[in-house]
Amino acid sequence: TVPRSAGRRGAALWSDRRLDAGAILIALLVLGLLLRVVVGGILVPLSGFGIDIGDFAAWAQRLNDIGPGGFYETGFFADYPPGYLYVLWLLGWIGGTLEPLLGVDVTSGLVKIPGTLADLGVAALLYAMTVRFAGALMGRSDDQTAAGSRARSIGSVTSAEWLGLAAAALYLFNPGPIFNSAVWGQVDSVGALVVLGAIYQLARGRTEVAAALAALALAVKFQYAFLIPVVAVVGLKRHLLGRSS
Numbered sequence: 001t002v003p004r005s006a007g008r009r010g011a012a013l014w015s016d017r018r019l020d021a022g023a024i025l026i027a028l029l030v031l032g033l034l035l036r037v038v039v040g041g042i043l044v045p046l047s048g049f050g051i052d053i054g055d056f057a058a059w060a061q062r063l064n065d066i067g068p069g070g071f072y073e074t075g076f077f078a079d080y081p082p083g084y085l086y087v088l089w090l091l092g093w094i095g096g097t098l099e100p101l102l103g104v105d106v107t108s109g110l111v112k113i114p115g116t117l118a119d120l121g122v123a124a125l126l127y128a129m130t131v132r133f134a135g136a137l138m139g140r141s142d143d144q145t146a147a148g149s150r151a152r153s154i155g156s157v158t159s160a161e162w163l164g165l166a167a168a169a170l171y172l173f174n175p176g177p178i179f180n181s182a183v184w185g186q187v188d189s190v191g192a193l194v195v196l197g198a199i200y201q202l203a204r205g206r207t208e209v210a211a212a213l214a215a216l217a218l219a220v221k222f223q224y225a226f227l228i229p230v231v232a233v234v235g236l237k238r239h240l241l242g243r244s245s
Contacts, residue, residue: 020157020160021131021157021158021162021164021165024045024157024165025124025127025164025165025168027171028122028123028165028168028172029120029124029168029172031172032119032120032123032172032173033116033120035172035173035181036116036119036178036181036182037072037116037125037180039178039182039183040112040116040181040182040183041182044183046113047183047184047185048112048183048184048185049184049185049186049217052167052185052186052212053108053111053185054108055077055078056088056091056108056185056187057107057108057111059071059078059080059085059092060089060091060092060095060107060110061092061095061105061107062076062087062092062113063085063089063092064089064092064093064095064096064107065090065092065096067089068082068085068086068089071085077114080221081218081219081220081221081222082219082220083216083218083220083221084114084187084190084218084219084220085221087114087190088111091107091110091111091113091114092107094107094110095107095108095110112181112182112185114187114190115180115181115182115185115186115187115188115189115190115243116181116182118181118187118189118190118192118193119171119172119177119178119181119189120172121189121193122171122177122192122196123167123168123169123171123172123195124168124191124199125193125196125200126167126168126171126196127164127165127167127168128162128200129162129163129164129167129196129199129200129203130160130163130164130166131161131164132204133159133203134159134163134164135160161193177189188219191217191220191221191224194216194217194220194224195213195217195224195227196213197213198210198213198217198231199227199230200229201213202230202231202234202235205238207231207234207235207238207239210231210234210235211231211235214227214228214230215228216232224234
């Protein structure tokens with residue numbers, strides 16, 4: 001027989017585990033991944049914007065064959081900056097490695113993976129950003145937010161964490177991102193992950209890290225150049241004028 005006190009401890013531990021925000025977030029991420037796999041891999045496995053899927057696969061295979069040094073060759077079409085090409089290089093290597101085993105180059109079937117995984121990263125980052133800045137979002141001071149966090153019982157979910165979980169869920173189960181990455185085969189979420197990371201680090205006061213991520217975002221896609229002046233203005237105000245928190 002199990003002593004009643006041990007039973008109570010076990011029940012308490014199980015209750016804490018059920019209410020742990022990290023466990024809920026992981027469950028949301030797993031569900032979001034499974035949804036994308038079902039939609040993009042089972043329901044519409046041959047979907048995607050053919051031109052981009054073909055370009056990504058061709059670039060990945062070319063990078064695996066000749067490496068990045070000779071990629072930008074006169075007469076070869078490539079309209080992406082080099083940042084995302086390193087991801088495609090990895091996909092090309094995986095496809096080339098599996099070809100002798102499978103009898104076919106599966107690189108074109110791998111090009112949806114980066115966008116799908118980046119979706120999970122965006123959701124996790126949205127959770128982290130919301131939790132960290134929940135005080136401002138709820139109109140409360142940092143001291144009030146910290147006091148509320150200290151007052152909660154171990155394993156419970158705070159209002160800030162619920163907001164973070166809601167933000168992650170709204171992104172994970174939004175039909176737009178699901179269609180964009182899992183069905184259409186686009187990689188906008190990869191750049192969005194880097195852009196959000198830069199904004200998050202900038203808001204936390206880590207200007208140097210934000211600047212590096214802003215440069216990386218530009219290397220992933222030229223459209224993310226809008227982030228450069230944002231980081232520059234905040235950095236100058238913060239470090240030269242001392243007027244930016």
